[in-house]
Amino acid sequence: SNFGNVGVFQEAIDAFFMDNGLEITDPGSGYSTKGFTKVRNYTRLSSQEKYDEHISNMYANREPRFYQAITYEGRSWYQDITTNKLGNNYRVFFSRGGGADNSSSENPRTGYMLNKFKNRNLLNQGTNVKQWGRPWIIFRLADFYLYYAEVLNEINPSDPNIITYLDIVRERAGIPTYRDLAANGTKNIIGNQELQRDAIRKERRVELFAEGNRYFDIRRWMTADDENGPDQQLKFTGLNMNVPAAKWDASGKFESYLDDDGVGSFYERIVIENRAWRRAMLFYPIPYNEIQKSNLLVQNPLW
Template identity: 30%
Template sequence: MKARAFFIITTLSLTIASVVTSCKKDFLNTVPNDRLSGEFFWKTEEDAELAVNAIYPNLDAQSQLFLLDGLTDIAHVNQFFAVSSQVEQNVYDASSSVIASQWSAAYKGIAAANFVLDNINRVPETETNKVALNQYRGEAKALRAYQYIKLAASFGDVPLVTKTISIQEGKQLVNAPINEIWDFIDKELKEAVELLPSTIEKGRISKGAAWALNARANLYAGRYQNAIDAAQKVFDLNLYHLYPRYEKLFSYAAEGNEEIILDRQYLKDVLSNNVFSTMAPYSQATSTNTYVPTKSIADLYPMANGLPITDINSGFDKFNPYIDRDPRMRYSMFVPGDVLPDGKIFNPLPKSGTPDAIGSTFNATSTGYTIKKYINNEDLANPANNGINSILIRYAEVLLTFAEAKIELNQINDQTALNAINQVRQRGDVNLPPLSNTLNREQLREAVRKERTIELAFEGFRMFDIRRWKTAETAIPGSVYGITYLDNGQLKTIEVPSYIKKFDKNRDYLWPIPRNEKILNTNLVQNPNW
């Protein structure tokens, strides 16, 4: 059995155990079948493992990562009638179901972790199970911190819930200051590191994953030295390396490779996802193109010589815009002329007569680009039953976190920041020229931000990045543009009709506390100007 199926089978076992314990002869003493009874559970190491495994399904699926980027400048919500489209256009309020689902999903994961940490001490500890029980404690702590990172970055001051609570207690929660949330995350992850092994079954939180999350959290919090130190801990483990083929990084063949620090596990026919049917070009099994790339990200990819396409010496050919570009462009997104999973050529040009033609249907791409990450030929035959894992932490992110934090602290004389960026740029099948060692701090800041955007495109980082950089107010607003193509001898650029993105710098750097949460709990304080 594949290692990546570990939580699937055990979670099913957990459900079965719950049902079995409810089938007692004495009807009046029946155990409720919607929960686990302490009378029958928390007796063995296996019980603890089952409970920890039940936390993992709260990790992000690919659809969540695509959504986050779809609300920024680098991607677009393809169906104008989708609820998430209202958020992208900034015509939503605190009652938005999109925002509410982000809040509730995170607290669901936190509640699952709290359940473990509140009860795991009930399992009798022995010399033979002590290490395993500590590992489960560490996993729960790190998984809880994972959710709080997203909450803090999205909402700012949020309730800090560290134990299982009743409905009445939930109605009395208050917002904890964001610095208190970051303090808690840092403490939790450092405690988790002490409990976790360095090497572990694929798909589980390891020591490296906890340190990587700590680096991410401290970068988001602006605690740059802590981010550097945590990233260095990942390096010191010497367990992770850049996978040499970016082109295959999101393929079945590359699952579990040396770059992946944590992924959410899937298994076709058992616990599958539908990333192909929702993200592939429309011509491929009538996929829905839920989110599509924009001209903003397309134009950001430099030429293969490392120069931006706006540089007159770059060699950029506006009539052949996809030739000699950073290879990650065509590894990350389908552009006109690419070969599709069914072997045909991707042709989204208006009036091309293909199913992918812009304007042919509301499911066809509206920009002329579609996302290629996670789209695998193996899934064409059964597009709604995919087993490709969702990558949540990879080594390239840690390198770029280290580099950015060093640059922000102006620790650039030793060139370790520059070297980290160049490692990412010079991955085997990317092989861009290294950045010059003469770049000053401002130039390096621009370089690392551009590198994060390109390297991590469509992986759910962009929203958090432009918020903490305070660049969202310039990056997001405006029309949505797509491909530039030749029409009757004239170059034309696609503009999505009647669609304007907006961003209010006095309000939108934080999402609103969901309205229903405030109705249920009047103690919660709404974010400014919501």
Template identity: 30%
Template sequence: MKTTKKLKKWSSAILSGLLLLGVSCSDEFLEVAPTDSLADAQVSTQPGIEGLLIGTYAALNGVFGNRFEGPNHWVTGSVMGGEANKGTDAGDYSAINPVQRYEIDPTSGDINFLWRGRYEGVSRANAVLATLANSTEIQPAVASRIAGEARMLRGHFYFDLKKHFGNIPVFDETLAAPEVVLVPNNGDAWAQIEADFQFAYDNLPAENGAGRVNKWAAAAYMGKAKLYQGKFAEAKTWFDDVIANGVTSNGLKYALLDDYAQIYNAENDNHAEVVMDVESANNTGSTANANYFDDLNYPYNTGPDGPGNCCGFFQPSFELANSFRTSGGLPLLDKSYNDAGNALANDYNVESDEPFTPDAGELDPRIDWSIGRRGIQYLDWIPHPGKAWIRSQPYAGPYSPKKYVYYKSQENSFTDGSSWTRGYATMNYTIIRYADVLLMAAEAEIEAGSLEQARTYTNMVRARAADPAYWVSNDGGATPAANYVITEYPASQFATQESAREAVRFERKLELSGEGHRFFDLVRWGVAAEELNDYLAYESTLLVTKFGGASFTGGKNEVYPIPQSQIDIQGPDVLVQNPNY
């Protein structure tokens, strides 16, 4: 049984135990407490507060079951970042259609769910802190650890809101209750986020057990927050600390896994690359504890020979697949990978029973850990058959997602088959992993002028991908499935800050593809309009109906609209809409 399931079970056990505390053998048994709530005295015990804390962890996975709430941000981070499109066909989950065209409206119910879900997480963290402040039963060391976890989680929820919506309301556990207090979205969110991460770093242990945040997760997240603000020297200090001293919550020294594919394998959860993750579990009575947010994101209608038996969403883009082209083992940083002579050969509009010759050119091996494409072994299922696994190639292209997909050997052990699809998988989603830390550290080093150190960190990531022992094979490991050629960057690529930035930014695209980071990276680099309009221009030559006439509007689309329903509730003088919506 997965260790990661324990937190979910603890939550039920704690709450059940608390409810039993209300039963008495005295003659006051006729005084029945409300059955749908717990008294303050019950919650303010250590088990009670731990139960509230576990409820806060649960909010990492989303609260209302809407897929925009998912921690992987496959729509708001990856689809909006141009590394994937919605997939499936035009009529399925059509609310995403305007999102992928950068035409999202403030009335979007999905965006409202994202807003509500993250603020529910903030509310739960605040409830932990407020209850803890009024408790007299908890030892100081335990109280510090609980407060550190709650503030770390609150910092995460606020960071997520900040990167999506820009100007957001910020409040802490001291907000008066039960009075209704309206908080405008003009607070200093970064100050609150940094304060939360600093407190977490100062008060959390280095090792805190599987599924819980520790001080090194706080340090990595603080470095990320500094990076987003352009505080590169400060970010470097935090990343240096993590790289030199950081350990996972299980006490493993942070390291890159030898086998890239094992990052996304449920049987290898809580590995040495996990800095902060979201835990999952199956067969708990609710598929919400599994990766419900990915239940649509498997090849379409694959039957017994493929995973999910469902929907065909989240299809990697042509542009992303082409990006894995190499020349002499190095990526084509000048974007010539989209040119006719370099674009990846694919089976677009080729029937599965028709002949197809896979691409024979040089490719980064990470393509076949990241993208399902015809003729290449798809985990332990079968070689991807092409169009037979795609719902509508003319609408969404020829590729399938491959990360965070379960293996055939894991059905009914690492999947929850209690609902309409087999696709509720139980691998943990990693919010921050060590490769991400190394590449963020490389960015900070570039801005500090330490170009050679930035090259070292970047090449650590490339060196892992270059080990042929772990390349995808169609015959059990003897022969690589494609012409994989990858080398480390030479010193000449890091001779100037401009060329070094170009390399590190592209490395993030390749290494972290499909993991929900791309859109937010483009925005913080200030290149979203240029990059995404180039993406649309190219993709629309192939998917004309979907992307024809679409454009990214600079000064608007860098952030999402404040949900109109929230403005209606609180008033436009409290919540001010983002510009140009």
């Protein structure tokens, strides 16, 4: 998304859990797409609690990994007021009229931007852009824990280590474990192979978000097909960037928020991309020149 860096589809937004450990579609999750509220914005730059105003309830009471990973409409990048002449925070506006809307080259097409991997203490000051780097993640412990739980579940779904290692990841993430949810009668997946498989896959999507795993996960699971069947275009959605979510004066200065949240609003989910998909894409094709080298070499299925 140009200078907007890495955009995020709505499907990924919906994958993150609530702070009570439930999926947004679970009964009692508390999830809502209606209305607006204050949402705490955690920052190392201040010891005081910071809250963003007029944030969609879609982003309220989500798990800590969500706030660590996603920049959404109205979220602030808090700074020390002594070093920021513009005030004590930068607010992000992707909606029409905002500083990062789709009339600029800095917009994310979906209305979301990746916050993960960003240094929260690095600010652009002076004439030179500040730079910062970190080693890329190749392997990490949570990845191995989830692989281990996945393998155990396919061998023996009653193995208690499945939930043990799945819960280690959730506990570190700051959300209730599956043993907690079972104990309080909220949700019980323990011992059910299908439910545990689904939980492990969803945990991988969130815990390893944007680390390059999911592309390969959905192929090895063979779950990349659209819900309408194989060889269908895959639809990816985002927010309606052609609509404002706030009022601006003639000079572009913020005036007030809009309360629209339904069809026709910025928060309406629209299709951003239709991507071609065939089941053959579960595998890479073996290059034709390699196939010609031996009559015993068989091309991958459907190619």
